Amino acid sequence: MKKFINKIDDVLVESLSGFASAHSDLVSLNLNPNFLTRKKIATNKVAIISGGGSGHEPLHAGYIGYGMLDAACPGYVFTSPTPDQMLAAATLVHADNGILFIVKNYAGDVMNFEIAAEMLPFANGLPIKSDTVLTSDDCAVVNSTYTTGRRGVAGTVIVEKCVGSLAETGADLPACKALGDKVNSQTASIGVALTSCTVPAAGRPTFDMSDTELEMGVGIHGEPGRRRETMREADAIVRDCVEAIITDLKTRAILTSNTHEALLLINGFGATPLMELYLIYNTALKLFNQHGIKIARSLVGNYTTALDMAGASITLCLLDDEIKQHWDSPVHTAALRWGR
Amino acid sequence: MKTSFILSAAIAIRDTILNNESTLESLDRAIGDGDHYINMKRGAGAIVDMQAELESLSPDAALNKIGLKLLSTIGGASGPLLASFFMGMAKVLKDNGDESVPTYAAAFAAGVDLIRQRGKADIGEKTMLDVLIPVANQFKALATANANVKEICNALIDTAEQGMLATKGLIATKGRAAGLGERAIGHIDPGAKSCQLMIMTVCQQRLYSEN
Numbered sequence: 001m002k003k004f005i006n007k008i009d010d011v012l013v014e015s016l017s018g019f020a021s022a023h024s025d026l027v028s029l030n031l032n033p034n035f036l037t038r039k040k041i042a043t044n045k046v047a048i049i050s051g052g053g054s055g056h057e058p059l060h061a062g063y064i065g066y067g068m069l070d071a072a073c074p075g076y077v078f079t080s081p082t083p084d085q086m087l088a089a090a091t092l093v094h095a096d097n098g099i100l101f102i103v104k105n106y107a108g109d110v111m112n113f114e115i116a117a118e119m120l121p122f123a124n125g126l127p128i129k130s131d132t133v134l135t136s137d138d139c140a141v142v143n144s145t146y147t148t149g150r151r152g153v154a155g156t157v158i159v160e161k162c163v164g165s166l167a168e169t170g171a172d173l174p175a176c177k178a179l180g181d182k183v184n185s186q187t188a189s190i191g192v193a194l195t196s197c198t199v200p201a202a203g204r205p206t207f208d209m210s211d212t213e214l215e216m217g218v219g220i221h222g223e224p225g226r227r228r229e230t231m232r233e234a235d236a237i238v239r240d241c242v243e244a245i246i247t248d249l250k251t252r253a254i255l256t257s258n259t260h261e262a263l264l265l266i267n268g269f270g271a272t273p274l275m276e277l278y279l280i281y282n283t284a285l286k287l288f289n290q291h292g293i294k295i296a297r298s299l300v301g302n303y304t305t306a307l308d309m310a311g312a313s314i315t316l317c318l319l320d321d322e323i324k325q326h327w328d329s330p331v332h333t334a335a336l337r338w339g340r
Numbered sequence: 341m342k343t344s345f346i347l348s349a350a351i352a353i354r355d356t357i358l359n360n361e362s363t364l365e366s367l368d369r370a371i372g373d374g375d376h377y378i379n380m381k382r383g384a385g386a387i388v389d390m391q392a393e394l395e396s397l398s399p400d401a402a403l404n405k406i407g408l409k410l411l412s413t414i415g416g417a418s419g420p421l422l423a424s425f426f427m428g429m430a431k432v433l434k435d436n437g438d439e440s441v442p443t444y445a446a447a448f449a450a451g452v453d454l455i456r457q458r459g460k461a462d463i464g465e466k467t468m469l470d471v472l473i474p475v476a477n478q479f480k481a482l483a484t485a486n487a488n489v490k491e492i493c494n495a496l497i498d499t500a501e502q503g504m505l506a507t508k509g510l511i512a513t514k515g516r517a518a519g520l521g522e523r524a525i526g527h528i529d530p531g532a533k534s535c536q537l538m539i540m541t542v543c544q545q546r547l548y549s550e551n
């Protein structure tokens with residue numbers, strides 16, 4: 001392992017401290033329990049809180065600020081945060097309009113946020129209302145009543161952006177929850193890994209992969225995906241990803257024979273150059289067009305990473321006027337910033 | 341069971357986790373995301389560090405405190421699940437107010453039941469429950485049959501091992517390996533392995549204190 005590390009046990013706190021200092025105009029950091037909030041706590045709105053294991057930066061702390069999150073709770077690398085973090089963050093940022101948790105659908109995240117939500121009404125003697133949007137955009141995992149279900153991956157960024165925008169308008173908790181659920185259901189993602197990633201405390205790659213292989217349907221923790229395949233040219237890989245997304249959206253009856261406008265997000269996993277991400281975009285754009293999907297909005301870059309994994313994910317979110325409006329609205333965070 | 345036994349068991353569990361670093365890590369690397377050992381080590385270490393705080397407490401109060409500590413220390417799925425176990429166990433001990441073997445068997449079963457509820461999982465899903473449910477059932481049966489401590493401990497060590505090994509042939513329908521489908525077959529579930537190790541350690545500790 002070759003990484004910029006002083007002591008393994010200090011990686012998280014040193015990184016969070018650096019983030020908070022670099023964006024001191026936007027965020028404040030609290031340690032023990034660890035959470036970040038906006039520099040200036042917002043009032044008169046539903047508080048939007050997310051969180052998850054670290055190693056996915058800029059998710060979630062990079063999305064704290066006007067038009068997106070009010071707070072984020074980072075866990076250890078790839079490990080869900082604990083309920084005391086959510087409770088402390090909620091107690092600080094809630095503004096009597098309730099709290100919406102945005103949680104990626106992983107067993108650990110779901111359980112820890114669930115416990116936080118159960119404890120919330122008793123946390124400080126104030127009855128704080130809360131609700132949760134579970135993101136589950138990863139179409140690599142076929143949903144079934146018998147499994148934990150689809151994972152929440154890069155589509156989470158779109159959910160956080162749109163819900164964050166709506167919350168700024170003073171919309172109530174049920175409305176924010178409804179928009180979050182809608183954006184999630186209109187979104188599908190699939191990821192491809194070209195290498196594994198190395199969890200600092202583990203010291204070596206999570207899985208072994210040769211130069212001639214790729215992992216199709218990989219998650220954002222380096223956990224193995226749908227299947228191991230032979231490495232091939234980019235167009236062929238992208239075509240398989242696009243087909244998986246189209247199949248998923250059609251199966252769920254989200255995609256119909258009508259023409260659709262969509263947001264296309266090409267997300268890097270941490271060790272793939274932007275040059276390649278734009279190459280992927282170039283192919284994906286053409287392929288989606290062939291399916292009658294007009295790409296009306298785009299985002300290309302490292303938005304939901306998996307430490308130092310090489311690879312990328314493709315996310316398609318079908319737009320309607322409401323989602324488009326909330327995607328376009330001003331946002332001012334460390335990682336997304338426009339219109340303001 | 342006295343609080344002093346809980347404390348010595350906690351140290352033994354911490355040592356077992358440390359001694360099984362490569363086993364737990366390689367299992368989790370195969371079908372998980374490689375953080376299970378690190379999380380278990382952090383949790384076990386935090387409990388050992390609580391010795392001073394725990395030693396004056398009754399067993400139920402100590403177990404409850406252990407649960408809360410694990411809840412705020414481990415994270416991931418293991419944190420809430422193990423926390424649920426200790427808190428469920430503590431509640432039965434408190435309510436029953438005695439230290440009989442049947443009470444401990446009932447407490448263990450209550451802890452396992454809380455894991456089942458929190459994790460919305462059951463036996464056969466390639467999780468820690470494949471170890472815990474058979475152990476809980478057998479513990480209750482043996483306690484009802486007035487088996488002695490030695491018989492119980494030896495039986496539970498065997499049952500835990502069988503449950504752990506059985507996860508090898510299963511497809512995961514819960515937990516991080518659920519996305520793997522048939523590729524998870526042939527790998528032991530890391531959570532089942534760590535639970536088996538902990539049960540074995542506590543039983544051995546109990547056998548040792550019996551001699």
